[in-house]
Amino acid sequence: MxxxxxxxxxxxxxxxxxxxxxxxxxxxxxxxxxxxxxxxxxEKSRSQETMYVEFENQQQAPQLLELFDREDILHAPKPETGKTIEIDGEDETHSGITVRFAEDFAERLAAAKPAEVFVIADHSEQDANSNIRRIKSVLNSYQGSVVSMRLMARGISPNVGAVLKVTDRDTSTxxxxxxxxxxxxxxxxxxxxxxxxxxxxxxxxxxxxxxxxxxxxxxxxxxxxxxxxxxxxxxxxxxxxxxxxxxxxxxxxxxxxxxxxxxxxxxxxxxxxxxxxxxxxxxxxxxxxxxxxxxxxxxxxxxxxxxxxxxxxxxxxxxxxxxxxxxxxxxxxxxxxxxxxxxxxxxxxxxxxxxxxxxxxxxxxxxxxxxxxxxxxxxxxxxxxxxxx
Structure with a gap:
C-alpha cells in the first residue's frame, strides 16, 4: 500500500x-x-590594493614615506566630503586615515628619543582596522630597522635583544x-x-x-x-x-x-x-x-x-x-x-x-x-x- x-x-x-x-x-x-x-x-587577499592616506608634516620623515610608497600606501589629501578623490583623471577611494608626524619628529629621531606619530582614523568603519594594520606594519618595520642600526652604531649586536629564538614548524598539510x-x-x-x-x-x-x-x-x-x-x-x-x-x-x-x-x-x-x-x-x-x-x-x-x-x-x-x-x-x-x-x-x-x-x-x-x-x-x-x- x-x-x-x-x-x-x-x-x-x-x-x-x-x-x-x-x-x-x-x-x-x-x-x-x-x-x-x-x-x-x-583573489582579494592576494592582491594588495593601493591605499590613499593623508600624511601631515611629510618633511619630518622622508625615509618613512619611501617605505609607505613601496607598500602602495600613497599620499592624497583627505576630501572635505565623502571619500572619492581624483587621481590622474580617475576616481579613487580615500581610506579616510590621516598619519601625522609630530613637529619635532626628525629632531627627536636624530637624538635617539621616541618620535611621535599620530594615526587618525574612524575605527567604526568597515575597512578601518585592516588599513590601520597595514600602516602600523610599516611603522613597526621602520622602528625595528632603526633600533638595529642604533645598536650596531654603538658596537652592540642586535641579537642581544633577542632572548629567545622561536621556530614555528607547521606540520599541517x-x-x-x-x-x-x-x-x-x-x-x-x-x-x-x-x-x-x-x-x-x-x-x-x-x-x-x-x-x-x-x-x-x-x-x-x-x-x-x-x-x-x-x-x-x-x-x-x-x-x-x-x-x-x-x-x-x-x-x-x-x-x-x-x-x-x-x-x-x-x-x-x-x-x-x-x-x-x-x-x-x-x-x-x-x-x-x-x-x-x-x-x-x-x-x-x-x-x-x-x-x-x-x-x-x-x-x-x-x-x-x-x-x-x-x-x-x-x-x-x-x-x-x-x-x-x-x-x-x-x-x-x-x-x-x-x-x-x-x-x-x-x-x-x-x-x-x-x-x-x-x-x-x-x-x-x-x-x-x-x-x-
Missing part, C-alpha cells in the same frame, strides 16, 4: 512545477555562491589547512538537503488540507502511517535529488577555486562525492519527516511556510551550538545533523578514521525519522490536525 501511495505522491509533486524548481534552485544556488565567494576572497573552507562545504550540502524538500513538504501536507484532498485521502481504507510514510519518502526523494545536484555541481565547480594560490588543497573526486551521498540518505528522510510533522501541525498553508523556514537553519544552528559549547561526548556524534556534519567534515579533510559514529548516526537518524513519522501518523487520527482547527 505504501508503494501505491508513494507513486501517487510522486506524480502529484512532479505536476507541481514550483516544487521541482524550488528543489533544483535550492541545490544550485549554494555551490555557485560558495565557489564565487571564495574565489573572490582568495594543504588539505588540513583548508579546515574552515571544508567545514563550510559540509554545512552547504546539509542545507541543500533541508531546502530541497521544503516546498514538497508544505504542499503535500498543509497544501492538501486547504485543497480538501487530505480528508478524502484519509477516508480511504489505508492507515495514517502508510499515508505519512509515503509522503515522507516522496519529500525525502526531493531532498536527495537536491543533495545529489549540489554534490555534482560542487564536483564540477570546486576545481576552479584557486586554493593553490593561498597554499591550500582540496581534491573533490567521484569517490568522495559518492561517500557524501551515502551519508546524506538518512538525513534526507529525517528532514522530510521533521518538516512534515511541522507542516501538519500548522493551521494554515501560510503558517506552515513560516514554521518550515526555520527548519532550514537546523543544519547550521545545531552544529554551531555544539561547537560553541565545546561539550565533548561520543554520543554527540550520533545525533541527527551533527553526525552527518562531522562525518562529511572529517571525510573531506581526509581525517575520517572511525566509522562507528557514522554507522550509529545513520541508524539513530533513521530511528528518529521513524519516530517522527509515527508521531505525525498518530496526530492525523485527530480531527483538529486534519481540519487545521
Amino acid at each position: 505504501i508503494m501505491s501511495l508513494l507513486k501517487k505522491e510522486v506524480l502529484d509533486s512532479i505536476r507541481d512545477k514550483r516544487s521541482v524548481m524550488a528543489a533544483l534552485l535550492g541545490a544550485v544556488v549554494g555551490p555557485i555562491m560558495f565557489v564565487g565567494m571564495f574565489s573572490f576572497q582568495i 594543504p588539505t588540513s589547512k583548508s579546515g574552515m573552507i571544508l567545514g563550510m562545504i559540509a554545512v552547504m550540502i546539509l542545507v541543500s538537503v533541508f531546502v530541497s524538500s521544503t516546498n514538497v513538504s508544505i504542499d503535500t501536507s498543509a497544501g492538501e488540507r486547504e485543497r480538501n484532498s487530505l480528508e478524502l485521502l484519509l477516508m480511504q481504507p489505508v492507515s495514517t502511517f502508510d499515508v505519512v510514510a509515503a509522503k515522507t519518502l516522496n519529500a525525502a526523494f526531493y531532498s536527495m535529488a537536491g543533495a545529489t545536484l549540489s554534490i555534482l555541481l560542487s564536483l564540477v565547480l570546486f576545481p576552479f577555486v584557486p586554493l593553490h594560490k593561498v597554499g591550500l588543497a582540496f581534491n573533490f573526486d567521484l569517490v568522495l562525492a559518492a561517500q557524501i551521498w551515502l551519508i546524506l540518505i538518512p538525513l534526507a528522510v529525517f528532514a522530510a519527516s521533521f518538516q512534515l510533522a511541522t507542516a501538519f501541525h500548522a493551521k494554515s498553508f501560510k503558517e506552515a511556510q513560516s514554521y518550515i523556514q526555520y527548519t532550514i537553519i537546523i543544519p547550521v544552528f545545531v552544529p554551531m551550538v555544539v561547537q560553541i559549547t565545546e561539550y565533548k561526548h561520543v554520543i554527540l556524534g550520533w545525533i541527527p545533523v551533527v553526525s552527518q556534519q562531522q562525518a562529511i567534515s572529517q571525510l573531506v579533510k581526509g581525517e575520517l578514521n572511525e566509522y562507528l559514529p557514522v554507522v550509529m548516526g545513520f541508524v539513530i537518524t533513521l530511528l528518529a525519522s521513524l519516530a517522527l513519522t509515527l508521531f505525525t501518523a498518530r496526530s492525523l487520527r485527530s480531527e483538529k490536525v486534519v481540519l487545521g482547527l
Whole structure:
C-alpha cells in the first residue's frame, strides 16, 4: 500500500512545477555562491590594493614615506566630503586615515628619543582596522630597522635583544589547512538537503488540507502511517535529488577555486562525492519527516511556510551550538545533523578514521525519522490536525 501511495505522491509533486524548481534552485544556488565567494576572497587577499592616506608634516620623515610608497600606501589629501578623490583623471577611494608626524619628529629621531606619530582614523568603519594594520606594519618595520642600526652604531649586536629564538614548524598539510573552507562545504550540502524538500513538504501536507484532498485521502481504507510514510519518502526523494545536484555541481565547480594560490588543497573526486551521498540518505528522510510533522501541525498553508523556514537553519544552528559549547561526548556524534556534519567534515579533510559514529548516526537518524513519522501518523487520527482547527 505504501508503494501505491508513494507513486501517487510522486506524480502529484512532479505536476507541481514550483516544487521541482524550488528543489533544483535550492541545490544550485549554494555551490555557485560558495565557489564565487571564495574565489573572490582568495583573489582579494592576494592582491594588495593601493591605499590613499593623508600624511601631515611629510618633511619630518622622508625615509618613512619611501617605505609607505613601496607598500602602495600613497599620499592624497583627505576630501572635505565623502571619500572619492581624483587621481590622474580617475576616481579613487580615500581610506579616510590621516598619519601625522609630530613637529619635532626628525629632531627627536636624530637624538635617539621616541618620535611621535599620530594615526587618525574612524575605527567604526568597515575597512578601518585592516588599513590601520597595514600602516602600523610599516611603522613597526621602520622602528625595528632603526633600533638595529642604533645598536650596531654603538658596537652592540642586535641579537642581544633577542632572548629567545622561536621556530614555528607547521606540520599541517594543504588539505588540513583548508579546515574552515571544508567545514563550510559540509554545512552547504546539509542545507541543500533541508531546502530541497521544503516546498514538497508544505504542499503535500498543509497544501492538501486547504485543497480538501487530505480528508478524502484519509477516508480511504489505508492507515495514517502508510499515508505519512509515503509522503515522507516522496519529500525525502526531493531532498536527495537536491543533495545529489549540489554534490555534482560542487564536483564540477570546486576545481576552479584557486586554493593553490593561498597554499591550500582540496581534491573533490567521484569517490568522495559518492561517500557524501551515502551519508546524506538518512538525513534526507529525517528532514522530510521533521518538516512534515511541522507542516501538519500548522493551521494554515501560510503558517506552515513560516514554521518550515526555520527548519532550514537546523543544519547550521545545531552544529554551531555544539561547537560553541565545546561539550565533548561520543554520543554527540550520533545525533541527527551533527553526525552527518562531522562525518562529511572529517571525510573531506581526509581525517575520517572511525566509522562507528557514522554507522550509529545513520541508524539513530533513521530511528528518529521513524519516530517522527509515527508521531505525525498518530496526530492525523485527530480531527483538529486534519481540519487545521
